[in-house]
Amino acid sequence: MSASTPTTLPLATLAQELARFRAACPLVHVLTNEVVQEITANVLLAAGAAPAMIVAEEEVPTFAAIAGAVLINVGTLHATRLAAMQQAVTAASAAGVPWTLDPVAVGALKYRTDACQALIRQKPTAIRGNASEIMALAGAGQGGRGVDSTSGSDAALDAARFLAHETGAIVAVTGETDYITDGKTTLATPWGHPLMTRVVGTGCALSALVAAFTAGAPNRLEAVASACAMAGMAGQYAQKQSHGPGSFKGAFLDALYHIQPENLLEISA
Amino acid sequence: MSASTPTTLPLATLAQELARFRAACPLVHVLTNEVVQEITANVLLAAGAAPAMIVAEEEVPTFAAIAGAVLINVGTLHATRLAAMQQAVTAASAAGVPWTLDPVAVGALKYRTDACQALIRQKPTAIRGNASEIMALAGAGQGGRGVDSTSGSDAALDAARFLAHETGAIVAVTGETDYITDGKTTLATPWGHPLMTRVVGTGCALSALVAAFTAGAPNRLEAVASACAMAGMAGQYAQKQSHGPGSFKGAFLDALYHIQPENLLEISA
Amino acid sequence: MSASTPTTLPLATLAQELARFRAACPLVHVLTNEVVQEITANVLLAAGAAPAMIVAEEEVPTFAAIAGAVLINVGTLHATRLAAMQQAVTAASAAGVPWTLDPVAVGALKYRTDACQALIRQKPTAIRGNASEIMALAGAGQGGRGVDSTSGSDAALDAARFLAHETGAIVAVTGETDYITDGKTTLATPWGHPLMTRVVGTGCALSALVAAFTAGAPNRLEAVASACAMAGMAGQYAQKQSHGPGSFKGAFLDALYHIQPENLLEISA
Numbered sequence: 001m002s003a004s005t006p007t008t009l010p011l012a013t014l015a016q017e018l019a020r021f022r023a024a025c026p027l028v029h030v031l032t033n034e035v036v037q038e039i040t041a042n043v044l045l046a047a048g049a050a051p052a053m054i055v056a057e058e059e060v061p062t063f064a065a066i067a068g069a070v071l072i073n074v075g076t077l078h079a080t081r082l083a084a085m086q087q088a089v090t091a092a093s094a095a096g097v098p099w100t101l102d103p104v105a106v107g108a109l110k111y112r113t114d115a116c117q118a119l120i121r122q123k124p125t126a127i128r129g130n131a132s133e134i135m136a137l138a139g140a141g142q143g144g145r146g147v148d149s150t151s152g153s154d155a156a157l158d159a160a161r162f163l164a165h166e167t168g169a170i171v172a173v174t175g176e177t178d179y180i181t182d183g184k185t186t187l188a189t190p191w192g193h194p195l196m197t198r199v200v201g202t203g204c205a206l207s208a209l210v211a212a213f214t215a216g217a218p219n220r221l222e223a224v225a226s227a228c229a230m231a232g233m234a235g236q237y238a239q240k241q242s243h244g245p246g247s248f249k250g251a252f253l254d255a256l257y258h259i260q261p262e263n264l265l266e267i268s269a
Numbered sequence: 270m271s272a273s274t275p276t277t278l279p280l281a282t283l284a285q286e287l288a289r290f291r292a293a294c295p296l297v298h299v300l301t302n303e304v305v306q307e308i309t310a311n312v313l314l315a316a317g318a319a320p321a322m323i324v325a326e327e328e329v330p331t332f333a334a335i336a337g338a339v340l341i342n343v344g345t346l347h348a349t350r351l352a353a354m355q356q357a358v359t360a361a362s363a364a365g366v367p368w369t370l371d372p373v374a375v376g377a378l379k380y381r382t383d384a385c386q387a388l389i390r391q392k393p394t395a396i397r398g399n400a401s402e403i404m405a406l407a408g409a410g411q412g413g414r415g416v417d418s419t420s421g422s423d424a425a426l427d428a429a430r431f432l433a434h435e436t437g438a439i440v441a442v443t444g445e446t447d448y449i450t451d452g453k454t455t456l457a458t459p460w461g462h463p464l465m466t467r468v469v470g471t472g473c474a475l476s477a478l479v480a481a482f483t484a485g486a487p488n489r490l491e492a493v494a495s496a497c498a499m500a501g502m503a504g505q506y507a508q509k510q511s512h513g514p515g516s517f518k519g520a521f522l523d524a525l526y527h528i529q530p531e532n533l534l535e536i537s538a
Numbered sequence: 539m540s541a542s543t544p545t546t547l548p549l550a551t552l553a554q555e556l557a558r559f560r561a562a563c564p565l566v567h568v569l570t571n572e573v574v575q576e577i578t579a580n581v582l583l584a585a586g587a588a589p590a591m592i593v594a595e596e597e598v599p600t601f602a603a604i605a606g607a608v609l610i611n612v613g614t615l616h617a618t619r620l621a622a623m624q625q626a627v628t629a630a631s632a633a634g635v636p637w638t639l640d641p642v643a644v645g646a647l648k649y650r651t652d653a654c655q656a657l658i659r660q661k662p663t664a665i666r667g668n669a670s671e672i673m674a675l676a677g678a679g680q681g682g683r684g685v686d687s688t689s690g691s692d693a694a695l696d697a698a699r700f701l702a703h704e705t706g707a708i709v710a711v712t713g714e715t716d717y718i719t720d721g722k723t724t725l726a727t728p729w730g731h732p733l734m735t736r737v738v739g740t741g742c743a744l745s746a747l748v749a750a751f752t753a754g755a756p757n758r759l760e761a762v763a764s765a766c767a768m769a770g771m772a773g774q775y776a777q778k779q780s781h782g783p784g785s786f787k788g789a790f791l792d793a794l795y796h797i798q799p800e801n802l803l804e805i806s807a
Contacts, residue, residue, distance in 0.1 A: 035575040035591050037304040041469035046514045051469070053304050056347040058380035078594040078618075082346075111596035198795060200579035200589070245584045246791025253515025257467060306573040310738035315783045320738070322573050325616040327649035349616075522784025526736060 006157070006179055006186040009024040009225045011268075017213065017226035022048045026068035026215035028215050029054060029092075030208055031085050033075025033104065036201030039249070040071075043205035045254040047230065052138055055084055065095035065269035068215030071208045072119065073102040074112050082115055087139040098125035098214040101169075102207035108134025120167050125214050126217035126224050128164065128172040137209040138163040161186065170224045172210060174203065178232060180225040187225040191232030191268065200244040202252070206231045233267045275426070275448055275455040275489035278494045280537075284530035286482065286495035288295030289402055291317045295484035297336035298323060298361075299477055300354050302344025302373065308518070309340075312474035315525040316499065318481040320424065324353055328385035333357040334364035336461030340477045341388065342371040343381050351384055356390050370438075371476035376405025389432075394483050395493050396432065396438040397476040403442040407432040430455065439493045441479060447501060449494040456494040458500030460537065467514040471521070473513040475500045502536045539557040543722040544717055547763045548670065549806075553753065553799035555764035557671035558585045564606035564753035567592060567630075568746055569623050571613025571642065574739030576611075581743035584794040585768065587750040591673070598622045599629040606753030608637035609746045611658065612650050620653055627660050636663035636752040639707075640745035643774050645674025658705050663752050665701065666710040668744040676701040708762045710748060712741065716770060725763040729770030729806065736783040739788070744769045771806045772797055782806070 013176045027050045037053060044051040054063045058215050070092045072085045072139055092099045101124040103116040117136060119129070129137065138159035164171040165183035172180045176192035196202040210227040217223035237259075238251035259267050296319045301309055306322060313320040323332040333339050339361045341354045361368045370393040372385040385406060389396070398406065407428035425442045433440040434452035441449045445461035465471040468501050479496040486492035506528075507520035539659045563587045570578055575591060582589040592601040604607050608630045639662040641654040654675060658665070667791065676697035687744045694711045702709040703721035710718045714730035734740040747765040755761035775797075776789035797805050 175611035244792030254513030523782030
């Protein structure tokens with residue numbers, strides 16, 4: 001398919017999206033893995049959203065339908081949680097609530113690969129993954145062919161465009177530079193920060209922030225890109241304040257709390 | 270019902286209760302939600318208690334009966350965990366072990382509302398919640414009528430008194446000011462700190478601290494109020510040391526560790 | 539049994555093991571308790587390993603067989619997770635993947651004691667516990683007789699040697715001084731740090747680090763001792779940088795990230 005060159009998300013757009021997000025304080029129904037529940041909640045709280053982890057089949061459909069957005073993360077998937085996730089997606093879709101998929105380690109294991117394939121047939125609003133995950137998921141969309149997880153970011157960008165085109169989702173492939181695409185237009189957010197890879201849950205929590213930004217978003221491509229940019233800027237700022245992954249985590253949450261439409265240049269400097 | 274004006278918990282009482290708590294190092298059997306397990310354990314460890322998360326039906330009754338106190342938190346309730354909680358409550362009650370209920374989001378969803386109603390019929394020693402939760406639970410006690418979750422703290426105080434009167438529990442309704450009541454006497458602890466609302470689990474961990482203070486307490490009203498005061502003072506101190514919710518969390522745990530009967534005035538200054 | 543006097547792990551051996559570990563960046567399949575999943579992942583990431591928490595019966599056997607090492611921690615054991623753990627151990631053993639057992643609170647409750655007895659019959663590569671746990675597990679090996687959990691470290695050292703002899707595992711009994719034994723030779727790592735006992739999961743995360751060091755280890759005794767020494771040195775360094783358990787945790791992760799074969803003397807000074 002033909003595809004335009006990625007363009008960097010304008011700071012003015014980020015400022016506008018950040019102001020919208022902060023005013024909305026969206027309620028995010030989070031169904032995520034066992035490892036990252038606390039950091040996911042803390043990232044959402046620090047950034048200005050309201051997380052709620054609701055997992056029982058007796059509660060999930062009701063809550064997903066009244067939430068501002070839903071996050072599905074398959075990190076420690078098992079049968080009971082997968083059933084709850086499917087209920088959440090069905091209820092969210094019926095109620096017009098946007099939902100985001102984080103396909104953790106898709107492609108590496110058949111059980112979660114099958115689960116993610118079934119989930120994307122239910123049309124997620126957004127998908128956020130690293131290069132390997134987005135390539136694996138795009139490969140699955142092409143019929144389950146193998147995916148070279150050692151491919152570079154160019155290949156992941158093509159896979160992201162393909163996946164967006166096939167599913168209708170906004171697809172974010174994150175790494176040193178994040179690419180966010182609807183299949184036609186691609187935005188880039190260039191605020192990489194290597195320490196983040198040494199703190200568990202930063203990617204998973206970013207997916208929750210992506211979900212939060214899709215709540216009530218007039219432009220979903222810009223909303224998802226703004227979530228990536230907000231986390232990237234906060235991460236870059238935090239990296240300068242910290243001495244390693246332990247101090248990075250606290251500084252990252254502090255930065256998410258303090259980032260404002262008015263101080264973007266200072267934060268990203 | 271008639272009710273006296275709340276009085277602030279005297280520092281001398283707090284000092285006495287804190288000394289008792291530190292000497293006891295109570296073993297707390299914690300049955301809580303998926304999101305806050307780590308911070309709950311760390312708050313108890315920093316404050317001077319010994320947390321134990323035991324969840325299997327094969328172990329819960331034995332352990333609840335030998336613990337110093339039990340905490341029940343319904344945050345991410347599901348059927349298996351609810352069954353374990355009911356076992357824990359039954360075993361604790363039979364053995365005379367005090368137990369505390371944190372009715373997270375009661376009133377918002379029928380499943381947990383029903384579960385909390387059933388639990389309070391088993392006579393908790395203490396209940397800790399925010400204004401909406403205490404009002405919802407009191408409404409449930411009045412027959413399940415709706416509760417206006419937008420009501421202010423005065424309404425929550427009346428609901429807390431009513432709930433205490435109906436259940437025999439010490440009820441703590443926490444917020445900017447915490448009110449702790451046995452239905453007749455009401456104590457207040459005025460050490461609010463807004464950053465706490467941007468760190469997940471501070472309320473849930475406070476409930477665990479409430480449970481810990483009820484272990485072997487000669488005066489349960491003063492014990493619960495002292496737990497609230499200890500957390501509030503540590504939070505106020507931490508707020509001054511921190512730059513946002515990330516650094517607040519570390520500073521809060523440090524403050525809980527360092528607060529002593531001898532330095533209360535310094536901490537609360 | 540006759541036993542030689544413990545000797546302190548030489549810094550040159552630690553430096554060599556640390557270099558080997560960093561070059562390998564081993565993939566560790568972690569099956570641990572609900573409370574410590576995040577700190578366990580963060581300790582492994584900060585130290586230089588790659589954690590993966592995979593829990594579904596559909597995925598566990600496949601993943602355990604391709605991991606560099608497996609950790610089994612019974613902290614919040616329940617039937618479903620125990621079944622997954624048994625699958626992981628069977629698959630790891632069949633594939634020649636080393637696995638480490640952390641027998642949390644063994645001896646205190648029959649269900650986990652029985653589970654741990656069954657697990658050690660499957661020949662763990664390493665076992666890491668505190669004095670009470672190692673003595674309880676050794677007692678179980680002797681036929682389930684009672685164990686005096688109030689015994690001192692000398693008794694735990696004998697129990698560790700006995701347990702190593704009976705199971706073929708490297709046994710680490712950790713505390714102020716850590717002892718690591720194969721039943722004949724015993725190494726000691728003397729970098730104790732009391733704040734660690736006030737942060738949940740430091741022991742559990744050490745077990746994960748022990749597992750990580752066993753991956754591809756040419757000398758398992760030295761590998762396990764090096765994991766204990768790395769954590770101990772980082773803890774000792776962190777204790778000097780911190781004001782309590784909250785700041786300790788961040789400083790500990792930072793220290794694990796920065797410790798190098800070249801700066802061991804500086805860190806341990």
